[in-house]
Amino acid sequence: MSKAIQSANVSIKDVNLFYSDFQALKDINMEIPANQVTAFIGPSGCGKSTLLRCLNRMNDLIEGCKVEGTIKVGDVDIYREVEVNELRRSIGMVFQKPNPFPMSVYDNIAYGARIYGIRKRSELDEIVERTLKQSAMWEELKDRLRKSALGLSGGQQQRLCIARALAVDPKILLMDEPTSALDPISTGKIEELCAELKQTVTIVIVTHNMQQATRISDKTGFFLLGDLVEYGDTEQIFEAPRMPETERYITGRFG
Amino acid sequence: MTVVFGIAAAFSVVAVIVICIFLFVRGIPAMAKVGLFDFLFGVDWRPNNNDVFDQALEGMYGILPMIVGTLCATAGALLVGGTIGYLTAIFLAKFCPKKIKGILSQVVNLLAGIPSVIFGFFGMRVLSPFLGIFTSNGSGSGIFLVSIVLGIMILPTVVSLSKNAIEAVPDAYYEGARALGASHEQAVFKVVVPAGRSGVLASLILGVGRAMGETMAVVMVAGNSPVFPTGLFRSFCTLTATIVKEMGYAEDVHLSSLFAIGCVLLVFVLIVNLILHMVSREKKSNRNGRQGRLVPDWLRGFYAKIDRPLGKFKKGCCYGAAAFSTVALAGIVLFVMINGIPHITWDFLTNNYTYGSGPTIMPALAATGLLIVVSMVIAIPIGIATAIYLHEYTKRGNKLVKVIRSAIEVLSGVPSIVYGLFGMAFFCTFMNLGTSIISGSLTVTIMILPVIVRSTEEALIAVPDSYREGSYALGATKLRTVFKVVLPSALPGILAAVILAIGRVVSESAPLVYTMGASPRPAPSGLSSPGTSLAVLLYYYTGEGLYLDQAYATAAILMIIVLGLNLLSTFLVKKLQRRTTGA
Numbered sequence: 001m002s003k004a005i006q007s008a009n010v011s012i013k014d015v016n017l018f019y020s021d022f023q024a025l026k027d028i029n030m031e032i033p034a035n036q037v038t039a040f041i042g043p044s045g046c047g048k049s050t051l052l053r054c055l056n057r058m059n060d061l062i063e064g065c066k067v068e069g070t071i072k073v074g075d076v077d078i079y080r081e082v083e084v085n086e087l088r089r090s091i092g093m094v095f096q097k098p099n100p101f102p103m104s105v106y107d108n109i110a111y112g113a114r115i116y117g118i119r120k121r122s123e124l125d126e127i128v129e130r131t132l133k134q135s136a137m138w139e140e141l142k143d144r145l146r147k148s149a150l151g152l153s154g155g156q157q158q159r160l161c162i163a164r165a166l167a168v169d170p171k172i173l174l175m176d177e178p179t180s181a182l183d184p185i186s187t188g189k190i191e192e193l194c195a196e197l198k199q200t201v202t203i204v205i206v207t208h209n210m211q212q213a214t215r216i217s218d219k220t221g222f223f224l225l226g227d228l229v230e231y232g233d234t235e236q237i238f239e240a241p242r243m244p245e246t247e248r249y250i251t252g253r254f255g
Numbered sequence: 256m257t258v259v260f261g262i263a264a265a266f267s268v269v270a271v272i273v274i275c276i277f278l279f280v281r282g283i284p285a286m287a288k289v290g291l292f293d294f295l296f297g298v299d300w301r302p303n304n305n306d307v308f309d310q311a312l313e314g315m316y317g318i319l320p321m322i323v324g325t326l327c328a329t330a331g332a333l334l335v336g337g338t339i340g341y342l343t344a345i346f347l348a349k350f351c352p353k354k355i356k357g358i359l360s361q362v363v364n365l366l367a368g369i370p371s372v373i374f375g376f377f378g379m380r381v382l383s384p385f386l387g388i389f390t391s392n393g394s395g396s397g398i399f400l401v402s403i404v405l406g407i408m409i410l411p412t413v414v415s416l417s418k419n420a421i422e423a424v425p426d427a428y429y430e431g432a433r434a435l436g437a438s439h440e441q442a443v444f445k446v447v448v449p450a451g452r453s454g455v456l457a458s459l460i461l462g463v464g465r466a467m468g469e470t471m472a473v474v475m476v477a478g479n480s481p482v483f484p485t486g487l488f489r490s491f492c493t494l495t496a497t498i499v500k501e502m503g504y505a506e507d508v509h510l511s512s513l514f515a516i517g518c519v520l521l522v523f524v525l526i527v528n529l530i531l532h533m534v535s536r537e538k539k540s541n542r543n544g545r546q547g548r549l550v551p552d553w554l555r556g557f558y559a560k561i562d563r564p565l566g567k568f569k570k571g572c573c574y575g576a577a578a579f580s581t582v583a584l585a586g587i588v589l590f591v592m593i594n595g596i597p598h599i600t601w602d603f604l605t606n607n608y609t610y611g612s613g614p615t616i617m618p619a620l621a622a623t624g625l626l627i628v629v630s631m632v633i634a635i636p637i638g639i640a641t642a643i644y645l646h647e648y649t650k651r652g653n654k655l656v657k658v659i660r661s662a663i664e665v666l667s668g669v670p671s672i673v674y675g676l677f678g679m680a681f682f683c684t685f686m687n688l689g690t691s692i693i694s695g696s697l698t699v700t701i702m703i704l705p706v707i708v709r710s711t712e713e714a715l716i717a718v719p720d721s722y723r724e725g726s727y728a729l730g731a732t733k734l735r736t737v738f739k740v741v742l743p744s745a746l747p748g749i750l751a752a753v754i755l756a757i758g759r760v761v762s763e764s765a766p767l768v769y770t771m772g773a774s775p776r777p778a779p780s781g782l783s784s785p786g787t788s789l790a791v792l793l794y795y796y797t798g799e800g801l802y803l804d805q806a807y808a809t810a811a812i813l814m815i816i817v818l819g820l821n822l823l824s825t826f827l828v829k830k831l832q833r834r835t836t837g838a
């Protein structure tokens with residue numbers, strides 16, 4: 001039976017993850033509050049993306065990947081009590097490299113809606129307009145809705161991907177280094193967008209950029225070699241880290 | 256849905272099994288009667304053996320001369336076509352000026368579809384008389400001519416596939432080499448070309464397979480005496496040519512022995528595939544294990560000294576090869592067009608055939624059209640479904656997938672004349688469909704299936720995984736992801752595959768001679784009536800020698816159709832690409 005996902009707080013309990021024999025996550029415990037921005041930071045290869053991809057079960061697509069422990073969104077166990085496509089509908093994802101489909105801007109945004117059976121032109125039009133406005137792109141794009149999305153700039157493509165994810169009304173939006181391939185101006189736009197979006201969705205973002213974490217996140221988790229070393233309010237993490245590793249990392253001594 | 260795709264994919268496996276069964280069941284009687292050893296290593300092929308008083312004696316069925324002939328012809332073709340094709344590909348990919356690159360690559364792609372009968376025809380009418388000037392018997396037939404004809408024939412295939420492989424190497428490799436101070440030539444020959452090696456090898460596999468299995472082009476220029484190829488200009492015969500020459504009248508043991516030759520051919524092709532597989536695997540492990548150890552310093556210094564001039568020399572070879580390829584291929588096209596087009600008349604194109612009337616081509620056009628439609632209607636869905644199953648629905652290392660892949664590999668290596676044998680035994684005789692359009696179409700369907708599967712799979716591989724991830728992340732099912740995102744993105748490639756396959760159907764003659772019909776006849780009245788396709792008709796006219804003008808006209812029409820198809824495909828691909836990349 002597939003339960004519906006109602007609320008947007010995530011609780012991760014005793015999660016261990018293995019890629020075949022390699023353990024990529026070790027005993028992760030963490031509560032991600034609703035309607036806030038939570039940042040995952042840590043050196044390369046420490047498992048940030050891996051944990052993020054657990055939250056919408058993208059790891060299911062990887063051969064040999066095994067997840068132990070429980071992850072609940074609201075009171076729904078996402079590995080046991082919900083159908084995977086249903087889950088992904090409620091939890092959107094934005095990737096490091098912008099990946100718009102090779103279709104028009106309009107069709108990109110309508111893609112998700114069409115999955116859930118919305119066929120009527122007027123409804124789709126409405127969704128496209130609403131999400132483009134929500135992601136602050138309507139003015140830029142309203143005259144080129146029929147043009148291929150691949151013709152947009154990298155920053156526009158990434159915001160389009162955010163819009164595409166928003167079009168299905170997700171409760172949570174997962175972002176894996178969404179700005180690492182973008183210029184500072186596009187990055188700024190996306191950060192602003194996050195600040196606005198958190199009114200309506202919960203955001204979990206992976207970033208390598210400490211400033212970005214301090215600018216946009218409310219909570220920060222620091223990972224090292226598959227461990228969640230420290231997790232707390234962003235201010236506290238950056239101003240008064242409890243763990244020496246955290247301090248070393250944020251002052252740039254490794255990673 | 257997985258099941259549906261899986262069933263389609265299993266089709267290839269079943270096809271391979273049935274082909275083997277039918278070939279061996281028909282071939283074993285001869286092998287048993289003659290004895291396997293005497294069959295394979297006997298040096299006399301005299302199926303209709305008469306003594307001096309014209310009394311029939313027991314036939315002799317030793318195929319060693321033809322085995323040697325086939326091996327020599329293949330080696331010659333690889334020497335000519337493989338080398339020149341490989342170098343031309345490097346030229347096109349890395350040295351060609353931007354301006355002409357697009358045009359040249361397209362021309363090569365276009366030429367990849369030229370029917371083998373036309374190469375044979377060209378060899379027979381132009382090269383053979385020319386070489387004959389230098390030989391004692393006035394004929395240029397023999398291993399030399401066969402090598403050249405087959406070499407030119409496999410050129411476009413080798414060039415376009417190798418070029419793709421080289422171009423698929425990430426730019427970062429090239430840039431990395433340049434950043435370390437390598438010259439353009441060094442970067443190309445040391446880094447880019449080696450990195451594209453497995454693809455280049457694949458193109459050579461295809462080339463070898465095509466040359467070894469080629470029938471029509473060979474039978475027209477080999478001379479066809481069942482003896483060892485003892486000189487470059489001596490008449491000889493290959494396995495394939497023997498089959499097509501004698502199939503029409505062979506009976507009993509003789510007929511069975513032709514099937515046995517088919518078995519031998521099949522085994523040969525398997526061996527070739529196997530060897531090349533091993534070679535390519537070995538190369539790969541070499542590359543990983545070698546990392547700059549055990550090269551003495553003096554050698555390294557010496558090498559560094561000659562390296563740049565060597566690069567220049569290799570580059571020169573590439574230019575030369577490209578020039579040769581262009582001249583040879585353009586020469587053939589022009590020659591056929593110039594000699595053929597003036598003889599294309601309205602009556603020739605539109606009159607139906609009646610007994611005793613002059614040559615006409617309308618029935619052949621109709622037969623070819625039906626052949627295309629029937630074979631495509633069956634092969635496209637099965638082929639695409641197979642590719643989807645292999646690439647989207649299965650995990651790496653899956654046993655079943657390995658079996659299916661090998662089956663497809665085998666199918667694509669089976670020589671076309673062997674398909675002819677199989678079609679005759681299975682569709683015409685066993686299924687009782689007779690010599691008919693439907694028999695020919697079904698035979699050809701199996702033959703082009705691998706073409707469609709492979710190219711479709713290539714197209715699927717080229718679709719970035721990020722598209723799939725993007726779709727799954729929105730909650731799309733696999734089926735939707737495949738049909739709404741992956742297939743549309745792959746469409747240009749799939750379309751190109753389909754048109755390529757149509758081109759092959761139009762060009763093929765060997766599988767059709769004895770399954771569909773080989774002489775002029777009225778237009779087919781349905782799928783169960785026999786029909787002679789264009790390419791087969793050209794073979795017939797060439798063999799007759801009576802209607803040379805019409806032969807040229809037929810060749811020209813055949814060429815126009817095939818080139819037109821390929822043009823259409825490039826045009827469509829371009830258009831779709833523009834739409835999907837937003838440029």
Ligand SMILES: Nc1ncnc2c1ncn2[C@@H]1O[C@H](COP(=O)(O)OP(=O)(O)OP(=O)(O)O)[C@@H](O)[C@H]1O
Nearest residue numbers: 019022024042043044045046047048049050051062
């Ligand atoms: N598909 C996979 N198969 C096997 N191991 C993997 C796979 N994906 C990731 N890993 C390994 O798991 C560990 C964590 O990877 P992950 O991608 O989560 O790191 P990350 O923190 O996101 O790093 P980055 O900052 O570089 O993106 C790494 O050691 C990586 O090598």
Ligand SMILES: [Mg+2]
Nearest residue numbers: 048049050176
């Ligand atoms: Mg990552």
